[in-house]
Amino acid sequence: xxxxxxxxxxxxxxxxxxxxxxxxxxxxxxxxxxxxxxxxxxxxxxxxxxxxxxxxxxxxxxxxxxxxxxxxxxxxxxxxxxxxxxxxxxxxxxxxxxxxxxxxxxxxxxxxxxxxxxxxxxxxxxxxxxxxxxxxxxxxxxxxxxxxxxxxxxxxxxxxxxxxxxxxxxxxxxxxxxxxxxxxxxxxxxxxxxxxxxxxxxxxxxxxxxxxxxxxxxxxxxxxxxxxxxxxxxxxxxxxxxxxxxxxxxxxxxxxxxxxxxxxxxxxxxxxxxxxxxxxxxxxxxxxxxxxxxxxxxxxxxxxxxxxxxxxxxxxxxxxxxxxxxxxxxxxxxxxxxxxxxxxxxxxxxxxxxxxxxxxxxxxxxxxxxxxxxxxxxxxxxxxxxxxxxxxxxxxxxxxxxxxxxxxxxxxxxxxxxxxxxxxxxxxxxxxxxxxxxxxxxxxxxxxxxxxxxxxxxxxxxxxxxxxxxxxxxxxxxxxxxxxxxxxxxxxxxxxxxxxxxxxxxxxxxxxxxxxxxxxxxxxxxxxxxxxxxxxxxxxxxxxxxxxxxxxxxxxxxxxxxxxxxxxxxxxxxxxxxxxxxxxxxxxxxxxxxxxxxxxxxxxxxxxxxxxxxxxxxxxxxxxxxxxxxxxxxxxxxxxxxxxxxxxxxxxxxxxxxxxxxxxxxxxxxxxxxxxxxxxxxxxxxxxxxxxxxxxxxxxxxxxxxxxxxxxxxxxxxxxxx
Numbered sequence: 001x002x003x004x005x006x007x008x009x010x011x012x013x014x015x016x017x018x019x020x021x022x023x024x025x026x027x028x029x030x031x032x033x034x035x036x037x038x039x040x041x042x043x044x045x046x047x048x049x050x051x052x053x054x055x056x057x058x059x060x061x062x063x064x065x066x067x068x069x070x071x072x073x074x075x076x077x078x079x080x081x082x083x084x085x086x087x088x089x090x091x092x093x094x095x096x097x098x099x100x101x102x103x104x105x106x107x108x109x110x111x112x113x114x115x116x117x118x119x120x121x122x123x124x125x126x127x128x129x130x131x132x133x134x135x136x137x138x139x140x141x142x143x144x145x146x147x148x149x150x151x152x153x154x155x156x157x158x159x160x161x162x163x164x165x166x167x168x169x170x171x172x173x174x175x176x177x178x179x180x181x182x183x184x185x186x187x188x189x190x191x192x193x194x195x196x197x198x199x200x201x202x203x204x205x206x207x208x209x210x211x212x213x214x215x216x217x218x219x220x221x222x223x224x225x226x227x228x229x230x231x232x233x234x235x236x237x238x239x240x241x242x243x244x245x246x247x248x249x250x251x252x253x254x255x256x257x258x259x260x261x262x263x264x265x266x267x268x269x270x271x272x273x274x275x276x277x278x279x280x281x282x283x284x285x286x287x288x289x290x291x292x293x294x295x296x297x298x299x300x301x302x303x304x305x306x307x308x309x310x311x312x313x314x315x316x317x318x319x320x321x322x323x324x325x326x327x328x329x330x331x332x333x334x335x336x337x338x339x340x341x342x343x344x345x346x347x348x349x350x351x352x353x354x355x356x357x358x359x360x361x362x363x364x365x366x367x368x369x370x371x372x373x374x375x376x377x378x379x380x381x382x383x384x385x386x387x388x389x390x391x392x393x394x395x396x397x398x399x400x401x402x403x404x405x406x407x408x409x410x411x412x413x414x415x416x417x418x419x420x421x422x423x424x425x426x427x428x429x430x431x432x433x434x435x436x437x438x439x440x441x442x443x444x445x446x447x448x449x450x451x452x453x454x455x456x457x458x459x460x461x462x463x464x465x466x467x468x469x470x471x472x473x474x475x476x477x478x479x480x481x482x483x484x485x486x487x488x489x490x491x492x493x494x495x496x497x498x499x500x501x502x503x504x505x506x507x508x509x510x511x512x513x514x515x516x517x518x519x520x521x522x523x524x525x526x527x528x529x530x531x532x533x534x535x536x537x538x539x540x541x542x543x544x545x546x547x548x549x550x551x552x553x554x555x556x557x558x559x560x561x562x563x564x565x566x567x568x569x570x571x572x573x574x575x576x577x578x579x580x581x582x583x584x585x586x587x588x589x590x591x592x593x594x595x596x597x598x599x600x601x602x603x604x605x606x607x608x609x610x611x612x613x614x615x616x617x618x619x620x621x622x623x624x625x626x627x628x629x630x631x632x633x634x635x636x637x638x639x640x641x642x643x644x645x646x647x648x649x650x651x652x653x654x655x656x657x658x659x660x661x662x663x664x665x666x667x668x669x670x671x672x673x674x675x676x677x678x679x680x681x682x683x684x685x686x687x688x689x690x691x692x693x694x695x696x697x698x699x700x701x702x703x704x705x706x707x708x709x710x711x712x713x714x715x716x717x718x719x720x721x722x
Contacts, residue, residue, distance in 0.1 A: 287621025288612025343523020
């Protein structure tokens with residue numbers, strides 16, 4: 001009996017295994033039947049192998065040139081073969097995130113006769129045409145035995161991965177044919193070859209992504225006017241410098257007096273002012289802090305602009321969200337140190353000025369007017385150059401789509417920058433990406449100058465007002481994040497990188513001054529605290545200074561890096577967690593710098609101070625404003641000239657960052673010597689009479705450059721007239 005029971009059990013097990021395997025095979029085979037039997041690259045090849053360009057569409061000239069192109073291609077004419085040879089019909093690397101299949105841009109556009117070659121970048125979005133949802137049951141990470149088409153048709157956009165279902169490729173056509181002509185013809189070809197395989201291919205060709213080697217940006221009145229103005233200023237600088245050199249040579253190498261107006265443009269004079277260094281100036285430390293902050297800002301900007309350009313094998317970048325540097329993912333508050341420094345230096349510079357006998361509310365207006373005018377020259381020149389000149393300084397398949405767009409913004413919305421309200425217009429309309437920062441600083445200028453004046457005239461009321469503003473800035477960040485169900489930070493996702501306006505956090509919380517006030521008010525508060533500690537002659541021991549700095553920095557950095565958890569795909573949204581992080585993330589840099597400020601001005605850091613106060617960091621710190629103005633456009637120009645996809649790596653990123661930083665500081669130095677320094681002297685002369693030259697005193701802050709750590713009595717005399 002037991003024998004039969006054992007036999008029945010074995011038979012049942014065997015039957016279950018057979019049924020399970022058959023079912024599995026059925027399921028797998030059913031799933032396999034839904035996928036195309038031909039791989040995507042082969043479908044592309046079959047679609048494009050005999051495709052040369054628009055056919056039977058467009059203007060008469062386009063059709064005629066396409067017919068001529070086809071005939072010459074059959075006869076292997078050099079120009080026709082060059083056009084055909086310049087782009088690839090067989091895409092590869094799609095599964096590892098190669099975003100663009102570029103071909104050879106210059107081979108296409110260098111064809112000038114008998115037709116002009118035009119290079120276009122169509123975009124093809126792939127999906128299922130039979131209604132099957134391949135995302136159902138698809139794991140985040142496919143196994144090696146899974147069907148390869150699932151990665152394409154079942155792509156799930158978690159915003160942390162380059163899209164596998166969108167293929168972009170270069171193609172060369174005659175210049176007389178338009179982007180619409182190409183799109184219509186390509187759509188017919190893709191429908192013909194993809195639809196039989198139940199794959200829907202949506203073709204899009206943007207006219208801005210079609211270009212030749214001809215400079216088609218208009219040479220309008222603005223171009224000639226801007227070129228004339230900048231050229232004239234440069235000529236005056238050269239003449240002033242030559243005259244200054246003659247005066248020096250005529251006095252046996254000794255400096256001699258020059259006409260104040262004309263001498264303001266001397267490169268020799270402005271260079272000497274830039275390089276001045278007073279090692280005993282305790283405010284020099286802020287120049288060092290600005291330099292290190294600016295270096296990190298340049299690195300982050302380089303990373304952001306590398307990501308949105310053509311990428312080959314994007315796995316490296318995608319791993320960043322899982323096991324990469326959390327600093328890059330949480331560094332969108334890296335501008336906060338500049339706001340903090342602005343607040344502190346505004347306090348320490350205005351207190352002695354407002355304490356002068358006979359000061360009144362009129363001095364507030366004079367300070368604001370001076371600082372506003374001081375910001376404008378370099379700012380306006382950068383807007384003019386971006387709008388009218390820079391579009392003519394390069395080319396490439398992406399040049400028009402990136403640079404022309406920036407130029408149009410400055411042509412249409414320059415007024416928002418001049419009125420210091422660019423942080424309130426839509427992101428997509430903002431002229432100069434750095435414009436929001438300058439607007440914030442000018443808005444803080446009005447608030448800070450008023451608050452400091454109140455503090456001078458009514459000490460307790462002024463202190464209570466500073467504390468109230470600080471608390472209000474924290475409350476605004478918490479309340480707005482909580483009730484709007486927003487994230488506590490700007491997440492650097494692919495959709496944000498491609499289109500910053502797609503991020504509500506960037507549009508509504510990143511740019512307005514009332515969301516960025518925490519570090520600025522912390523700087524004002526630090527001024528009050530340091531002032532009181534000095535009065536009471538309170539000092540810390542070196543162990544307390546060093547240990548405190550280590551502990552404060554460690555805790556704040558941990559809080560900063562905590563924001564990386566908001567990139568986890570399936571992490572439930574927690575409004576309280578995000579709201580608290582929105583508050584603390586604006587305090588991380590402020591708390592670190594607050595502690596450093598208190599320690600430095602009461603006790604000192606000993607030999608370590610040399611890292612921030614030396615002959616290199618002080619001049620570089622003076623360049624921070626002009627460097628910040630030019631850095632974005634320099635990065636965009638470098639990346640917009642890209643011809644081919646790049647394989648991202650840490651070495652590539654670091655090399656590009658180093659090269660970009662040198663170019664940025666070089667152009668920032670030119671802007672400082674030719675525009676910022678000369679016009680700064682002229683504005684000072686206009687408002688206060690004879691300009692006594694640059695010196696070693698920190699000007700009352702509104703911009704990084706205006707926070708130059710220069711400490712002599714001359715500047716005090718100049719600003720005391722406020």
